[in-house]
Amino acid sequence: DSGVTQTPKHLITATGQRVTLRCSPRSGDLSVYWYQQSLDQGLQFLIQYYNGEERAKGNILERFSAQQFPDLHSELNLSSLELGDSALYFCASSLAGSREKLFFGSGTQLSVL
Amino acid sequence: SQQGEEDPQALSIQEGENATMNCSYKTSINNLQWYRQNSGRGLVHLILIRSNEREKHSGRLRVTLDTSKKSSSLLITASRAADTASYFCASGGGADGLTFGKGTHLIIQP
Numbered sequence: 506d507s508g509v510t511q512t513p514k515h516l517i518t519a520t521g522q523r524v525t526l527r528c529s530p531r532s533g534d535l536s537v538y539w540y541q542q543s544l545d546q547g548l549q550f551l552i553q554y555y556n557g558e559e560r561a562k563g564n565i566l567e568r569f570s571a572q573q574f575p576d577l578h579s580e581l582n583l584s585s586l587e588l589g590d591s592a593l594y595f596c597a598s599s600l601a602g603s604r605e606k607l608f609f610g611s612g613t614q615l616s617v618l
Numbered sequence: 619s620q621q622g623e624e625d626p627q628a629l630s631i632q633e634g635e636n637a638t639m640n641c642s643y644k645t646s647i648n649n650l651q652w653y654r655q656n657s658g659r660g661l662v663h664l665i666l667i668r669s670n671e672r673e674k675h676s677g678r679l680r681v682t683l684d685t686s687k688k689s690s691s692l693l694i695t696a697s698r699a700a701d702t703a704s705y706f707c708a709s710g711g712g713a714d715g716l717t718f719g720k721g722t723h724l725i726i727q728p
Contacts, residue, residue, distance in 0.1 A: 507660060548721075553715050607716065609662070
């Protein structure tokens with residue numbers, strides 16, 4: 506158990522809908538990261554937050570947004586969903602920055618039908 | 619965009635043999651990390667090697683780093699069935715975030 510909790514584990518929704526994925530980092534970790542994993546794109550870095558502020562941005566679509574709350578949990582919002590958004594979404598956390606080892610949650614499997 | 623690329627994409631060996639996988643990266647690094655992922659599960663950190671290190675060991679794992687060639691290798695000795703997984707290198711960090719390659723899928727045949 507990595508100590509990173511992601512909910513829900515599975516999500517099935519329709520095109521055009523909006524969903525929210527939730528992540529609770531390991532106790533004491535200040536950084537949260539979001540990744541998208543699909544067969545064709547591999548593991549894509551989306552965004553990183555550190556202590557409530559955006560720290561780094563990757564290949565995150567404009568339809569996607571994220572935030573980190575004062576209690577350090579994070580949410581990833583995906584809107585106007587398309588079939589191609591179907592993927593495994595991982596949250597990870599680290600004590601401080603991305604030059605340390607990351608602890609990954611077990612992921613949210615999103616299926617857009 | 620992927621910072622690192624693993625090679626080979628897939629590797630199948632017999633239990634007890636050694637497995638070697640390679641990673642090439644594009645820009646200068648502070649450190650390079652290796653992770654393992656069992657099918658459909660979260661990634662697990664294996665080892666981190668800093669840019670001023672050339673080799674590092676952890677149990678049956680040996681990682682090398684050649685910054686002049688922008689490459690790293692992960693060696694798993696005396697492989698076991700439980701080593702069957704995908705292995706990823708990760709590099710970068712900073713404003714571009716920590717990025718992963720597409721991984722090497724390792725299959726250990728009993």
